[in-house]
Amino acid sequence: MVSTHHGEEELAGLNSVWKTPDSLQRAGNTSRSQDTTNPKAMANISRKLSVSCSRCLATSPESGANRVKRVSIEGNIAVGKSTFARLLQSACPDWEVVAEPVSKWQNIESGASKGTDASPQTTVSNLLQMMYQDPQRWSYTFQTFSCMSRLRTQLQPPPARLLRSEGVPVQVYERSVYSDRYIFALNMFELDCINSTEWAVYQDWHSLLVEQFGHQVELEGIIYLRAPPTTCLERLHRRGRAEEKGVELDYLEKLHVQHERWLVEKSTETHFEKLKQLPVLQLDASVEFKSDPVVQEEFITKIKNFFSAL
Ligand SMILES: Nc1ncnc2c1ncn2[C@@H]1O[C@H](COP(=O)(O)OP(=O)(O)OP(=O)(O)O)[C@@H](O)[C@H]1O
Numbered sequence: 400m401v402s403t404h405h406g407e408e409e410l411a412g413l414n415s416v417w418k419t420p421d422s423l424q425r426a427g428n429t430s431r432s433q434d435t436t437n438p439k440a441m442a443n444i445s446r447k448l449s450v451s452c453s454r455c456l457a458t459s460p461e462s463g464a465n466r467v468k469r470v471s472i473e474g475n476i477a478v479g480k481s482t483f484a485r486l487l488q489s490a491c492p493d494w495e496v497v498a499e500p501v502s503k504w505q506n507i508e509s510g511a512s513k514g515t516d517a518s519p520q521t522t523v524s525n526l527l528q529m530m531y532q533d534p535q536r537w538s539y540t541f542q543t544f545s546c547m548s549r550l551r552t553q554l555q556p557p558p559a560r561l562l563r564s565e566g567v568p569v570q571v572y573e574r575s576v577y578s579d580r581y582i583f584a585l586n587m588f589e590l591d592c593i594n595s596t597e598w599a600v601y602q603d604w605h606s607l608l609v610e611q612f613g614h615q616v617e618l619e620g621i622i623y624l625r626a627p628p629t630t631c632l633e634r635l636h637r638r639g640r641a642e643e644k645g646v647e648l649d650y651l652e653k654l655h656v657q658h659e660r661w662l663v664e665k666s667t668e669t670h671f672e673k674l675k676q677l678p679v680l681q682l683d684a685s686v687e688f689k690s691d692p693v694v695q696e697e698f699i700t701k702i703k704n705f706f707s708a709l
């Protein structure tokens with residue numbers, strides 16, 4: 400019998416929070432395309448910021464992939480990370496901005512035949528949907544896959560154009576192997592959706608992988624997009640990603656607390672020396688920057704100053 404640290408009432412509450420009708424399964428792969436940021440405003444920003452972003456940074460004596468500065472954008476669900484990432488890519492075309500691999504989680508292909516002669520049929524599962532529908536059953540599997548896919552992304556060598564750029568090459572990731580553990584997996588453990596054995600196993604292989612790949616996944620800084628959970632919920636509804644239909648305020652509040660503990664209060668127990676020292680740039684993402692070029696410019700200036708100081 401697995402020991403738990405929350406009552407049944409809370410578990411029942413969590414299940415109802417995430418209850419999503421079966422009919423919605425696999426219907427949610429188009430949400431990102433709805434988020435196109437105002438192209439005029441983007442072009443405007445790009446023009447104004449005519450000095451290339453990389454050139455703003457002091458050149459480091461190191462060469463090749465080692466001199467790349469890596470930063471992650473962290474923040475609650477639907478706070479606006481992808482939107483902000485697109486703004487950044489548009490304003491700093493010589494940086495590499497790497498999106499969270501959500502579509503991989505929504506489309507896992509598997510050969511379905513088990514020990515028969517029949518030719519294998521490909522089945523596609525939506526692990527994101529499965530995790531939201533039945534978090535106790537699927538959270539550990541989800542965290543395994545999400546972390547692996549993040550690691551794979553972070554291990555990709557930088558594109559040649561980045562290494563050819565004049566200044567220090569910059570890679571910006573949407574979330575990281577660290578938020579996988581210290582925000583989501585930890586939260587799932589605290590909600591009893593990951594049991595203590597699964598949590599021990601997760602932490603064991605997470606530490607091994609991060610230690611093993613060491614400097615290849617190390618970040619130089621974190622950009623924390625911060626907004627009240629109510630704002631995130633409102634944006635989540637506006638975006639309308641089908642898998643997230645059952646997400647309620649309570650869940651976003653819990654994730655908000657995890658972000659605050661990790662990135663503001665620094666009270667989350669982390670296990671990697673360098674992570675503890677990482678500079679964090681907080682940006683007020685409650686501002687409706689999507690259609691406001693002035694705010695966009697302010698954000699970009701803050702980011703460039705932050706990078707220059709890293
Ligand atoms: N600053 C903003 N002001 C107003 N609306 C915004 C802002 N940022 C994002 N949005 C809108 O909020 C919704 C969610 O944004 P987005 O998809 O960028 O969030 P996200 O943080 O990347 O989400 P996820 O956590 O799921 O990866 C989108 O509909 C987007 O257009």
Ligand SMILES: Nc1nc(=O)c2ncn([C@H]3C[C@H](O)[C@@H](CO)O3)c2[nH]1
Nearest residue numbers: 476499501541542545579583584643
């Ligand atoms: N459980 C869980 N663990 C993660 O590491 C994780 N990373 C992202 N997400 C959810 C949030 C959005 O719905 C959607 C896109 O960000 O995926 C996660 N959920």
